[in-house]
Amino acid sequence: MDSSDALVSRVFREKVLKWLKRYAPFVATLLRRRRKVFSALSLFACLFVSVLVLRSIDGTAYEAAVSKLDQFRTLSTSPQPVIDSKQQLVQLYKKIHFDTSLEYPTVYGLHTDLLTVQIGPQKGEKLNSAADLRFYDADPRLVWSVLASHLAQASKTVVPLPFSWYDWADFRDYNKLISVQHSPLNCTFLFGHHFNSSLLLQIETETGERLFDIDRTYYNTENGPELSESEIQDMLKRANDSCVADSRSSQLDSKRSQSSNAFSTGFIVKTLQDQVRPEVYRLQARNYILHTLSLPLSLTVLNGNSGAWQIPIKQDRRENIMQSGLLQEYLDRGSKRSKTRGELDHLSEFDKFAESDGSRHLLVDIKDLKEEKTKAFAGLFTYLQKSDFEFDALAKIEELASRAEFLTAHELSYLDSLRFSTQTHFAFTPKYFQEPGGLKDFLELGRHHDARFFNGAIFRNPDQSLLRLNSMMITFQAFLKANHLTCWLAHGSLFGYLYNGLNFPWDNDFDVQMPIRHLHILAQNFNQSLILQDPREGNGRFFLDVGSSITHRIQGNGNNNIDARFIDIDSGLYIDITALSVSSAMLSNRDAVFFNQRKDSIGTELKHRDPNLIANKTDIPLQELYNKLANDSSHSDEERRQVEQLIQAYKINFPSNPSPTKFYAADQRYNLNHELGLYNCRNHHFVQFDMISTLVSTKYHGVSALVPSKYIALLKREYRVPMKSYGVTYQSRSFLKGVRSWIQSSLLRKLMNVAGRHEGLESVRSPANNLNAEDVEILLRNSAKSNSLEFLAYMHNSKEISTYRLKEIELHFSQKYTAEKKHSLLIQLYNEVGSRLKPIMKDPFIRFLQDRKWNELSSQLELSSDDLSELNLEFAESVIAWNSLLDRKDLPFLSRLSDKEAGQDDGDLNINDGAVDHSIVFKADPKLFE
Ligand SMILES: *[C@@H]1O[C@H](CO)[C@@H](O)[C@H](O)[C@H]1NC(C)=O
Ligand SMILES: *[C@@H]1O[C@H](CO)[C@@H](O)[C@H](O)[C@H]1NC(C)=O
Ligand SMILES: *[C@@H]1O[C@H](CO)[C@@H](O)[C@H](O)[C@H]1NC(C)=O
Ligand SMILES: *[C@@H]1O[C@H](CO)[C@@H](O)[C@H](O)[C@H]1NC(C)=O
Numbered sequence: 001m002d003s004s005d006a007l008v009s010r011v012f013r014e015k016v017l018k019w020l021k022r023y024a025p026f027v028a029t030l031l032r033r034r035r036k037v038f039s040a041l042s043l044f045a046c047l048f049v050s051v052l053v054l055r056s057i058d059g060t061a062y063e064a065a066v067s068k069l070d071q072f073r074t075l076s077t078s079p080q081p082v083i084d085s086k087q088q089l090v091q092l093y094k095k096i097h098f099d100t101s102l103e104y105p106t107v108y109g110l111h112t113d114l115l116t117v118q119i120g121p122q123k124g125e126k127l128n129s130a131a132d133l134r135f136y137d138a139d140p141r142l143v144w145s146v147l148a149s150h151l152a153q154a155s156k157t158v159v160p161l162p163f164s165w166y167d168w169a170d171f172r173d174y175n176k177l178i179s180v181q182h183s184p185l186n187c188t189f190l191f192g193h194h195f196n197s198s199l200l201l202q203i204e205t206e207t208g209e210r211l212f213d214i215d216r217t218y219y220n221t222e223n224g225p226e227l228s229e230s231e232i233q234d235m236l237k238r239a240n241d242s243c244v245a246d247s248r249s250s251q252l253d254s255k256r257s258q259s260s261n262a263f264s265t266g267f268i269v270k271t272l273q274d275q276v277r278p279e280v281y282r283l284q285a286r287n288y289i290l291h292t293l294s295l296p297l298s299l300t301v302l303n304g305n306s307g308a309w310q311i312p313i314k315q316d317r318r319e320n321i322m323q324s325g326l327l328q329e330y331l332d333r334g335s336k337r338s339k340t341r342g343e344l345d346h347l348s349e350f351d352k353f354a355e356s357d358g359s360r361h362l363l364v365d366i367k368d369l370k371e372e373k374t375k376a377f378a379g380l381f382t383y384l385q386k387s388d389f390e391f392d393a394l395a396k397i398e399e400l401a402s403r404a405e406f407l408t409a410h411e412l413s414y415l416d417s418l419r420f421s422t423q424t425h426f427a428f429t430p431k432y433f434q435e436p437g438g439l440k441d442f443l444e445l446g447r448h449h450d451a452r453f454f455n456g457a458i459f460r461n462p463d464q465s466l467l468r469l470n471s472m473m474i475t476f477q478a479f480l481k482a483n484h485l486t487c488w489l490a491h492g493s494l495f496g497y498l499y500n501g502l503n504f505p506w507d508n509d510f511d512v513q514m515p516i517r518h519l520h521i522l523a524q525n526f527n528q529s530l531i532l533q534d535p536r537e538g539n540g541r542f543f544l545d546v547g548s549s550i551t552h553r554i555q556g557n558g559n560n561n562i563d564a565r566f567i568d569i570d571s572g573l574y575i576d577i578t579a580l581s582v583s584s585a586m587l588s589n590r591d592a593v594f595f596n597q598r599k600d601s602i603g604t605e606l607k608h609r610d611p612n613l614i615a616n617k618t619d620i621p622l623q624e625l626y627n628k629l630a631n632d633s634s635h636s637d638e639e640r641r642q643v644e645q646l647i648q649a650y651k652i653n654f655p656s657n658p659s660p661t662k663f664y665a666a667d668q669r670y671n672l673n674h675e676l677g678l679y680n681c682r683n684h685h686f687v688q689f690d691m692i693s694t695l696v697s698t699k700y701h702g703v704s705a706l707v708p709s710k711y712i713a714l715l716k717r718e719y720r721v722p723m724k725s726y727g728v729t730y731q732s733r734s735f736l737k738g739v740r741s742w743i744q745s746s747l748l749r750k751l752m753n754v755a756g757r758h759e760g761l762e763s764v765r766s767p768a769n770n771l772n773a774e775d776v777e778i779l780l781r782n783s784a785k786s787n788s789l790e791f792l793a794y795m796h797n798s799k800e801i802s803t804y805r806l807k808e809i810e811l812h813f814s815q816k817y818t819a820e821k822k823h824s825l826l827i828q829l830y831n832e833v834g835s836r837l838k839p840i841m842k843d844p845f846i847r848f849l850q851d852r853k854w855n856e857l858s859s860q861l862e863l864s865s866d867d868l869s870e871l872n873l874e875f876a877e878s879v880i881a882w883n884s885l886l887d888r889k890d891l892p893f894l895s896r897l898s899d900k901e902a903g904q905d906d907g908d909l910n911i912n913d914g915a916v917d918h919s920i921v922f923k924a925d926p927k928l929f930e
């Protein structure tokens, strides 16, 4: 207790005293007199102080103190109803914006949630049994309870699981359409440029709820926008082409009976048509997922980041937990245990599953990754082999074909895919990933979404998209680590990492790279799997999809630069996964010097050939292919035209192409690239083997990730990278010292308030690109007072990861330490500090529940702007306290936990200051090796 007590620095105590003074004067008086008085204190103060001291170890003492005091305040005020609901609002406000823990604001009850109709004309009605359900909200607590409990019963033989997208993707708004009974709903509703507004009004009147919220103003004119005559024609044509009646429900009479149209709107979307507005397309796509999209081949359930279970999915029909009977089974099992109150505890069901015998047979174990299992992510460095960058698909086909009867569904699909890919000339590879680029009134933002899983214009709500992107990244990293797949941050994601260990807040996707060998392992084991985040960590659901032509490693016809995607099924946002491989691509000019220095040592003998080419079939140059096609009736005119276009494009670009290898033949280039260790993605970004051959373990978005050791050199190949680590500006945002976070230039100007124009805000004196510590404090308080909530919350919630990265920068770039010393400090940072990082953002589903509760509460009572700025100030002060402890090298977050080596300097990362000059720190790569 004493040594941890010592961690509570003076600044910290001052702050706490200030709070105590404000809220609990008598405790404060006692505290001021003598610390020893503690032991004799009242129950309250004692509890309070011990929590405070303990929490200080992980750096959250200040918040803990504040929240403890709030409880204190609640307890000491008389229970007036108004104060109560105000207190509830205050607590909820803090939880929503400043607390990232996975904490459900409500419980899920069988009777109150599942068996009470939640939306639509029958809202509030009680159902007798689950058999009466026509729709339900697939709340993760419900679905996990049912599924985990079912799987925990499973025996040694693995039985494919019934599946419907309905249980895993978000159908909340779509359920409103299912609930409609009288409004004349048919295909046309989902294929117009915008909704038929009189029908929309009718539906919303019938259901008593809005069908969507984002960008509502478009429909706000008195009778809503009309569809023009040509728009009506287009709508009818699209609906006729792409949509049919649901035979199940249309067979019955026009008056919808209870069971006939369960889980159906009465029509089925067969193909997607994106020439409509986002709110229309979104429901079209949900219908498509529900009825038409093929089912995943498996569920991959993460066990934290330490392992995964995989359960094959029954392919012949679509069945949600009600239709498959799993729900009823679960309820029956429950009634035996007399579950009287009907509250579901999905986490305890999940724990039971995790410990069950059945779960052991479902563990993923990838034989091809035996080596990596003991190596990747194991320590500070992950080493790659040159052989990871070439893959012989024809040999793989033989291997798989030789054990055809024992292949899993994933392997069968992969085998098909390899056959298709190797038999197809690059000129003819079809575009694999589809984005709804045609969406109307959406600034081409559709391209950042997968066409199938698009679920609304989420970019119009940046707060929401940040949550979803974060959930995606942390789940992806856990997925990689759990399965020993090697993959590192690339492009914009790596660039964002550079500054504060986070993606740029304006980026709407992530980019990662992996060696071609690992892409094949990914495809063989996970293509078309639905990856589920460990429910103890969050509710992310992601579809892993690998393209159909991954044996081609050049840009080819340009259709398939991306190899695979990790797609959020509730927004369509994705991580772009690209593989690096030897190929016959022409080197970029950037590698001219490297190439020219080495080319003479290579010789002319062709030592390496692309193992994936089939002679006289897929290795034919374009011109030869064209000639061959001329007399080949098995090819269409369209194909001839495609080849002709590629030849034209090549001829136009060739003269100005600066590539040092443009005069070499394809097979020579393959040989050269192989010999030189130059690998490329299909968009022809090259890297040199030694830039990535050692990967460094780090933390990104608060979780374990890998970056190439020469990340500065890599970034410089694509971007202009300033030498300083702060005060830089991109995309009208600046990265501020002391704040360690990006801030919009317009907001920065306001918060600096240099000319004093904003009343109630103090003015900042030091320059924006080099703020001093006092001015950072002013800026933070100003952000609280002006209710710049997004900025304040982002900075507050990311202070741990940004401080982690700050320390890492000092260690990576220090001139003071030997490599050996750096390694030991970095390991300590990674293992000890890194393992206690709190989530930097909240789970999107928890946020949804909290927002819903917020809307309920605040319909009765609102917090005043004074209330808000007072609340915000608490958190601004907490960042100020954090910064000041960091400056004084006394931040508990960076202190060594184990007492053993406490007294020693090198135990405390506060004291180990690598002494780097941040104004030139990024001028060259980190020096991690002698
Ligand atoms: C579809 O519904 C619209 C009303 O929104 C109606 O005018 C139209 O006749 C319906 N079409 C069919 C084929 O039922
Ligand atoms: C729009 O909906 C109304 C009400 O259902 C219907 O009468 C009308 O025909 C629809 N208009 C079009 C263009 O489908
Ligand atoms: C609807 O599609 C069918 C074929 O599926 C076609 O015969 C018919 O002409 C189409 N009607 C309209 C109005 O486009
Ligand atoms: C992944 O699965 C899809 C859908 O079955 C298939 O088209 C694609 O070729 C597969 N990719 C690989 C590399 O197996």
Ligand SMILES: *[C@@H]1O[C@H](CO)[C@@H](O)[C@H](O)[C@H]1NC(C)=O
Binding pocket: 615, 616
């Ligand atoms: C490919 O075609 C050439 C003639 O164009 C022929 O000489 C050669 O034997 C063929 N190779 C194979 C493997 O069929």
Ligand SMILES: *[C@@H]1O[C@H](CO)[C@@H](O)[C@H](O)[C@H]1NC(C)=O
Binding pocket: 627, 628, 630, 631
């Ligand atoms: C195609 O066939 C015609 C005659 O059948 C022949 O004259 C011509 O040279 C052939 N073209 C090629 C590219 O083989």
